[in-house]
Amino acid sequence: MLNPAGMIAAKERNLMIITVLLGVTIGLPVYVMLFGIAWRYREANTKATYSPELSGNAVAETIWWGVPTIIILILSVITWQTSHSLDPHRAISSSTKPLVIQAIALDWKWLFIYPEQNIASINYVELPVKTPVEFQVTADAPMNSLWIPQLGGQIYAMPGMATQLHLIADRAGDYRGSSANISGAGFSGMHFIAHADSEQVFRHWVNNAKQAPQALTAGAYTHLVVPSQNLPPEQYSPVQPNLFASVVLKYMGPRG
Secondary structure, X not given: OOOOOOHHHHHHHHHHHHHHHHHHHHHHHHHHHHHHHHHHOOOOOOOOOOOHHHHHOHHHHHHHHHHHHHHHHHHHHHHHHHHHHOOOOOOOXXXXXXXXXXXXXXXXXXXXXXXXXXXXXXXEEEEEOOOOEXXXXXXXXXXXEEEOOOOOOOEEEOOOOOEEEXXXXXXXXXXXXXXXXOOOOOHHHOEEEEEEEOXXXXXXXXXXXXXXXXXXXXXXXXXXXXXXXOOOOEEEOOEOOOHHHHHHHOOOOOOO
16 A cells, blocks of 8 residues: 555555644644653652643643644545545546456455456456556455555445446556455455556457457356355456346345
């Protein structure tokens, strides 16, 4: 998180730093005064002056109520602004067309579908740098959470719901992705690599993925849903049409 590789992650890191520094502005003086007062007014110090009138001192009251109030107001403004500017549903402004990736949390692996490229991968996601990525996220298992710390914050994956997460990689590299929500026995191995590279490398990867020997049919998906752990990266092509939508709708029908 402190070594961001994308615009969203950089803004989130700066937000954390600002929040911590503002918190330290309140916390540090409090602890300094706590230990200072304890030392000054210890029983052995007979030279300490007893000043009961300080409790009503206007200057002192203004400082210890005014400063925290100002900091809280600053944090309120920052919270309001960043809640909108860093909304995971908010599309990233760019002249480059966004890449749509549909992520499905399974037991205990991640399935990534590239609907426009008609390919899919297990526990691996390829991204072109400088290109906004729109993750459409759901789950076909217990509630989970998609997280690539160096690119941005996490977003929950829930059965019967589809949510969005917009990220962008500003430089090439391998970035660790994982589940940020405990979801059972295989949770610790539910991680993946997000590889960001040039547009040419991305296209080459897509072309190779289209030659995958396995198709992600409805039958193949049914087999894939069975709980398994520590699966190596694997590719599929072509992909069952509207597979992501069918997974979402799977939990929205009437129940007897």
